[in-house]
Amino acid sequence: MGEFDGKTVIVTGGALGIGGAASLAFADEGANVTVMDLNAAAGNETVAKMDDRAGRGLFVEADAGTAEGCKKTVDATVEAFGGVDILFNNVGIQPPTSYLDAVELPEADWDRIINVNLKSRFLMAKFCIPHMRNAGGGVIISSASVQGIQSMPGVSAYAASKGGDLSLMRQLSLDFAKDNIRVLAVNPGTINTPMVHNASGVSGAELDAALVDYGKDHPIGRVGQPEEIAGVVLFLASDRAAFMTGESVTVDGGMMAKGAWAGGAGADLD
Numbered sequence: 001m002g003e004f005d006g007k008t009v010i011v012t013g014g015a016l017g018i019g020g021a022a023s024l025a026f027a028d029e030g031a032n033v034t035v036m037d038l039n040a041a042a043g044n045e046t047v048a049k050m051d052d053r054a055g056r057g058l059f060v061e062a063d064a065g066t067a068e069g070c071k072k073t074v075d076a077t078v079e080a081f082g083g084v085d086i087l088f089n090n091v092g093i094q095p096p097t098s099y100l101d102a103v104e105l106p107e108a109d110w111d112r113i114i115n116v117n118l119k120s121r122f123l124m125a126k127f128c129i130p131h132m133r134n135a136g137g138g139v140i141i142s143s144a145s146v147q148g149i150q151s152m153p154g155v156s157a158y159a160a161s162k163g164g165d166l167s168l169m170r171q172l173s174l175d176f177a178k179d180n181i182r183v184l185a186v187n188p189g190t191i192n193t194p195m196v197h198n199a200s201g202v203s204g205a206e207l208d209a210a211l212v213d214y215g216k217d218h219p220i221g222r223v224g225q226p227e228e229i230a231g232v233v234l235f236l237a238s239d240r241a242a243f244m245t246g247e248s249v250t251v252d253g254g255m256m257a258k259g260a261w262a263g264g265a266g267a268d269l270d
């Protein structure tokens, strides 16, 4: 008996990285899982991995940064599985070319990052909530970020999208608590995903070295794995978290606990 038997979950950006790990973890626990992604090859591969798991999978090729893509995803899910119980608003982009201040960042890049990272949260909630109401309740969880809490130079659009994600999460939690819909977020630290690999600009042994280096920013002394975020997401989506809403959980190996005056990894703090 899986913890999400009979539940239907949509994971945006569900093919790879954190979304991919969460899609498979929900399927392991018996859920019907819609993987929404722009990357059809990776999305179909993730759904194929569900063949020998407890839950069923559906891939929807769609752009989370558009209303059409979001609506198409919800419609296909309702047609295939009869409703929506859990929405994991996970999709996010941080193109390496977007590491610019507000003067340098092209307006089109700002719009694309905000549309994919933030507007998709609003659109997916807008289209899913009526189905959650029909079912008597639901759960919405966002992949926000430690960059929604603190920041670094040169990430104006990404940081704004993540701060907005946390504000919208709180807002939705207030507006829909009466409908028994809980709304939460996770704030990952650096996680070993294609996003971080692309941002590093290197591959192979150089990438391995870069990940070790990034790990030093985290008191635990390493970067996180996508499955370590997925585990928290499944907990928040479950009835074990039934009294939680309007809150984010930071999953960052202690990074946000550290003051700017502190040293590197745990070993350096002795």
Ligand SMILES: NC(=O)c1ccc[n+]([C@@H]2O[C@H](COP(=O)([O-])OP(=O)(O)OC[C@H]3O[C@@H](n4cnc5c(N)ncnc54)[C@H](O)[C@@H]3O)[C@@H](O)[C@H]2O)c1
Pocket: 012, 013, 014, 015, 016, 017, 018, 019, 036, 037, 038, 039, 042, 062, 063, 064, 065, 090, 091, 092, 093, 116, 143, 144, 145, 146, 187, 188, 189, 190, 191, 192, 193, 194, 195, 196
């Ligand atoms: N990896 C990290 O270190 C980290 C840290 C904090 C927050 N996050 C957040 O977690 C979420 C997932 O990050 P990740 O590292 O797994 O990303 P990733 O780039 O590794 O994977 C993202 C997935 O989303 C898909 N995607 C991208 N644009 C899309 C679009 N417009 N429509 C549909 N699908 C699209 C990609 O094809 C991919 O499958 C993002 O919101 C990200 O901002 C990641």
